[in-house]
Amino acid sequence: MELLWQRPRRKTLVDWPEDVDTRLDVLVRAAAAAGEQTSRSQVLAALVTAAEVRPALIAEFLHTYRQLPAGALDADNTRDDLPFVRSPGRTRAKS
Secondary structure, rough: OOHHOOOOOOOOOOOOOOHHHHHHHHHHHHHHHHHOOOOHHHHHHHHHOOOOHHHHHHHHHHHHHHHHOOOOOOHHHOOOOOOOOOOOOOOOOOO
């Protein structure tokens, strides 16, 4: 049986605020805390496949995201209960 996560890959360029990028790293750490060995791309793919294709719901997510104040995601950045996860490959440059 062929599994979706093993299908041919496509690179996607994502341009988003640094706070959201840091949040993705926190989600990878949360997965590691649950015993999962994963990657940023797998976490993103899991979130995309879990989203229901309901226009009103997607619009609500967008509205909520667009109303978040700066610093809204900061609380989870320093969680000591989540393990440190080192990303394989090249380090992303911080601007």
